[in-house]
Amino acid sequence: MRPIRLATAWLSGCSGCHMSLLNLHHHLLELLLKCELVYSPLADIKEYPAGVDIALVEGAVGNADNREMAALIRERTVWVVSLGDCAVNGNVSGLRNPIGREAALAAAYPAENGSHQRFGSDVPLLLPRVLPLHQVIRVDAFIPGCPPLPEDISRMLASFFKQPAAGG
Amino acid sequence: MPRLKLSIDGIPVSAGPGATILQAARANGIDIATLCHLKGLIPAGACRICIVEVAGGRRPVPACATRAESGMVITTASERLQAARRQIVELLLAERNHQCPVCVMNNNCELQAVARRFGIDHVRYGFIAPTLTVDISHERFGLDHNRCILCRRCVRVCDQVEGAHTWDVRARGTASRIISDLARPWGESGSCTGCGKCVQACPTGALFEKDVQGTRKGTLCLEKLLEWRRRRTR
Numbered sequence A: 001m002r003p004i005r006l007a008t009a010w011l012s013g014c015s016g017c018h019m020s021l022l023n024l025h026h027h028l029l030e031l032l033l034k035c036e037l038v039y040s041p042l043a044d045i046k047e048y049p050a051g052v053d054i055a056l057v058e059g060a061v062g063n064a065d066n067r068e069m070a071a072l073i074r075e076r077t078v079w080v081v082s083l084g085d086c087a088v089n090g091n092v093s094g095l096r097n098p099i100g101r102e103a104a105l106a107a108a109y110p111a112e113n114g115s116h117q118r119f120g121s122d123v124p125l126l127l128p129r130v131l132p133l134h135q136v137i138r139v140d141a142f143i144p145g146c147p148p149l150p151e152d153i154s155r156m157l158a159s160f161f162k163q164p165a166a167g168g
Numbered sequence B: 001m002p003r004l005k006l007s008i009d010g011i012p013v014s015a016g017p018g019a020t021i022l023q024a025a026r027a028n029g030i031d032i033a034t035l036c037h038l039k040g041l042i043p044a045g046a047c048r049i050c051i052v053e054v055a056g057g058r059r060p061v062p063a064c065a066t067r068a069e070s071g072m073v074i075t076t077a078s079e080r081l082q083a084a085r086r087q088i089v090e091l092l093l094a095e096r097n098h099q100c101p102v103c104v105m106n107n108n109c110e111l112q113a114v115a116r117r118f119g120i121d122h123v124r125y126g127f128i129a130p131t132l133t134v135d136i137s138h139e140r141f142g143l144d145h146n147r148c149i150l151c152r153r154c155v156r157v158c159d160q161v162e163g164a165h166t167w168d169v170r171a172r173g174t175a176s177r178i179i180s181d182l183a184r185p186w187g188e189s190g191s192c193t194g195c196g197k198c199v200q201a202c203p204t205g206a207l208f209e210k211d212v213q214g215t216r217k218g219t220l221c222l223e224k225l226l227e228w229r230r231r232r233t234r
């Protein structure tokens, strides 16, 4: 049986969901016996590879980079999981939605007067609205929580491992 | 008057005359989820979470606001009802700004509890994300419109129990807002007695007490209520 190709990704989130993943403690070792970690902000891998079995995606889609990454993940992954409340519903990352992008920028960078000019080149362009992942790409499962409970993460992964197609 | 005899989920039950379907069900250990219902207040039928099917009826009826009748055959948990309830809760979540992790009622909220009970792990609708205000003009309490689900428990408890009728609802649909007096800041209300019943009745973090730790409802913990009373009477 080939190992399951597992990826984790980090869009507009605070990394708390990845902390929860690390909080699996020794279960993490068991997990890595079954899986090969092929992409993650916790590992030094530059490009999201093809042929990923399962991706845990933290964070909402808040800027152009996130949107591009989400599309790439969908294209190259069998099972995409929204990990944590930002991915599930925007949550804290989406707190700017009620006032809108320009007002949020003006509040955060008063000198810039809300102008969006610096964004778009080296700093990714903020989207007008922060979106939950499933409103950008098709999502197969959800692990809510801010941060999600480690037990919920292992339960979700276990349910994937049980699927006949998993692991080939 | 004789007791009413009806059937709920295939179980024969009896209820006193005048009982609602909800009362009949709960008295017989059948739990129907509710949100706008609060024991002691006149039912408003505002949220429709408690809908049930009555055999022969064309559409579901709210259990909290419908009288039980002899001979009724009631279903509380069909697939159609579960789907409708789920949809209602998702629409409530999409309508205003419910960010649980940064809400004063996180883990004590009734909206959150029903969402959990129905297994809602995401919302299928687009979030409206309206721009809403928080009224903290009152000396002791605050009203955060972002969390309000328009259940009108505050309106009813203020009117029916306290007798002040400070609260009302203005406008319709998604534009509806809870208002104090004639839409004056709460702190300037001439009718508010400062009793705090609305804060206790509110199922979400919309109405909260300032300067208390934990739930921001104060009296979910009796110790804290006593402490507050002592402070007031000192």
Ligand code: SF4
Pocket: B147, B148, B149, B150, B151, B152, B153, B154, B155, B178, B198, B201, B202, B203, B204, B206, B207
């Ligand atoms: S403020 Fe609270 S009690 Fe009043 S209508 Fe809104 S949610 Fe219900």
Ligand code: FES
Pocket: B033, B034, B035, B036, B037, B044, B045, B046, B047, B048, B049, B050, B051, B062, B063, B064, B065
């Ligand atoms: S609880 Fe019955 S309509 Fe809200």
